Amino acid sequence: MATPTYVLTLPLKTTVWQEHILEKRLNIGRNIYNACLGEAWRRYKYMTRNPQYWQAVRVEKGKERNRLLNNFKEQYGVRRFHLNMYVQNMGRKFRQNIGSQMAQNIAERAFSAVEKVMYGNGKTVRFCRVGEFYSLEEKTNKTGFRYFPEQQHVEWLGLTMRVLLKANDEYAHIALQDRVKYCRLLKKVIRGKNRYFVQFALEGFPPKKRNQNHSDDTEKRVGIDIGTSTIAVVSDTKVELTELAKGLANDEQGKRVLQRKLDRQRRANNPDKYNADGTINRSNREKWVQSQNYLKTKRKLAELSRKIVDKRKQKHNQYANFVLSLGLDVRVENMNYKGLQARAKKTEVSKKTGKFKRKKRFGKSLANRAPAMFLTILDNKLKAKGLELKRIDTAKVKASQFEHFTQTYVKKTLATRWNHFEQGDIQRDLYSAFLIMNTKGNLREVDVDRANETWNNFFNLHQQEIERIKHLNKKQLCSIGL
Template sequence: MKSTTPTFVVELPLSVNDQQNRFLTKAFEFGRTLYNATLSSALGKLQRMRQSQLWRETRSMPKGKTRSKRFSDLQKSYGLTENGLRTIANNHRKASGRNDIDAHEAQCIGRTVWRALERYLFLGAGKPRFKSFRQGLNSIEGTDNHEIMFKTERQAIIWRKQVLKLIIPDTDYFKEVLADPIEPTQTKRIKYCRIVRRTLNGKKRWFAQICLEGMPPVRKIYAPQSEVMGIDPGPSGLAYFHPQEAGLVRVAPNVDMQEKTIGRLQRKIDRSRRANNPGHFNEDGTVKPFPEPWKVSHRMEKLQVKLAEHHRCLAATRKRDHGELANFLLQRAGTIKIEKNSYRSYQRNFGKSTTRTGMGAFVSHLKRSAERANSRVVELNAYELKMSQYDPITDTYRKKALKERWHRWGETDILVQRDVMSAFLACYVTDNGHDRTRLLKEWATAEALLSDSGLCQHELCNDQGIPQEVLRLTSPKAKKAEGAEKKSIANILCRK
């Protein structure tokens, strides 16, 4: 049963010797085989259930509560539930005759199999896959603090008589989190522990995740829910508007994809693969269907490790930048309003930018951080509000091309940055939609704020009567011509 109390996780590296490394490697390999055996049994039961006469009869029934109830009863009769798969995993452990892991760890492996099967059955996810020897199992956890145990006084994880020392940083945060249980005012109940295996620069490293009850210690001072902010996410950045602050920020600014480096590594790997497996390819260079096992050279393995390490560093940097930006926003507002977007559409239309920034992952990170900080993230209906099209002055909607980055305020000469305008509208949106009266009232203050930030400007015209700001800010060709003109003037001055 899922716990209802809040939980937070503290991850710490483990210091293991050769004997402990062999013990952990052996236990994780047995956990992998146990996972595959449990998944095989579950898929077999699923196939037999779908081939039964009762399943076909139930499937032909009209949709409703009766049909759903019969499906649920049929699923339980075949043991395709969380408890059923936990029992199957423990039975496989007993039948193996091995004692590398205990019953509680085996039950957690069965629960992991159930979660993968549940996504396949009910959420439209792909069919669960078996874990190969090269991929392996990445984590093993217990059901409570009695199998994989964290001992505060020893500062270590104890599992099957193995004492795995923790490397704990000497900071106030970890002192508060891992407080001595002798002091009752600082006690935090340990729910369970998890051992995680990661590959860093081609080498296996071991970590312990201690799952504690309660909320984590506060390291940031977050704003109350009465402070409201509107944000408008884009492929590579977002605009935010608060009555006292507004701006444009980049998401994951420190992520450098280094596409050329990745491309070189991928080409080297492909050349090595083709040289070692000439019989796996057709004359036109395509891969033959159902080839034999691939041969992997040591050089190719090193290249794959280098590529994997590059992507791992990118993911870690991206996650760190997401956390910093989420804290930045939550320190200024406790209620954040955001459009409900399709981030898969972002991937289709802005592939490179979305790969670098991970906008969908950032929004998920923001929601988790807001829940932990007792804040709110309110998702708005983009199809009804049309914030990039609405003009409060005329109370009309006008669809803009993607290249139009500036919004004209009514029929005036005021130009507002398009994304910041959407964030401004999101900040003051109500349950009934746009509150035009309030928007016009708040605009006087917002105009001064945006003007100081350079996000709101008055339009200037050139000799031909064409607005210069529009030419400079909305026309890529005009911007390119302006740059070429400045460059030619600079060359003439240098010659003089």
């Protein structure tokens, strides 16, 4: 049975000659990954050419369908076990740099990529380019890349690297008292330089930090209505509507500037690679020219992207801690973010302008704000306390349409940002979060009696929040409707 696991990341003290060996082994791992990915993909495509396979796919879901599909996977070798057998020879060839268990782990990573396509979670697989393979891991802490707590260093086939563990890092010292399941080598490019880290997969739950102010009341409810770029939070003591991952706007603008500059340099260096209308000339098979200024801009963009990723994760962790300080009964709408990312399929013409409506949806906002990542972080923090994030049935509750006073559903356009009641106007996202907070235990309907009891408190806190937003000394959130 799988036990709970959490990760601790610490830097490694490496010398130049050790870094050269680490780069060599990462490149060997990349070659093994690409070889396994190509073999698994070849077997899968060969299996899909059989018409009987698609007949089995169309069979009604059940034991019979599973039996038929498993037979095909066994026949064509499209199984994790078969890829582990395939990688054995490569493991023997590179045994001085890559252990057998690590080679099997690489093969399983490659098979997982093919599995995503097999089960409809992707369209194709992508091979890893030179310099873009950033991690290697073992299956246990007994062989290969492993940690020795007494000496506080890791050993890996002739390499001994000290783990930089600060004496005053109380969290890390407590965490390393738990059993180390396995270790992972992680490479990061920080300010243009390669840095190497060890990630410990530790058994159990992460230790509690001293400055953590999470609530201890599992009965206190918190309702969350999360959008593509905003988040509305409602509890008995706090009502807030704010940007998700607040403070990334300047970095995102800088990233767009560098992306446009990179495109201009690419076009200037390769004029023959583009058609007259600006599209790529597919018939030109010459090598792409990359100038020194182009590579410099590329490095700047990579560094800025890294900072955005780290800042976004930090902001999500901070806001998740804020939410848990309000209560531990956290409820949220179950959203299909993949559907929101996809382009619209239907071609429509605007009645006002007569032009085609754009098919883009919320892909850029979701990539920048990462709401699904926030919910994952929040859920992990709750699981560490033995709880979980409660996801309501969106189709049954219909929080954006329901009005608890009349107990009716009123459809509203996306542009309608306010609900009008006798007591006053209520912002739509905040009202949805209020209804989510007041759902019943089955998470399929709103508890109207509880909503009526908590209405006056919510209304007062709502008015305070709207006044706070009005007095902000910055551009108003576009989705609020002020």
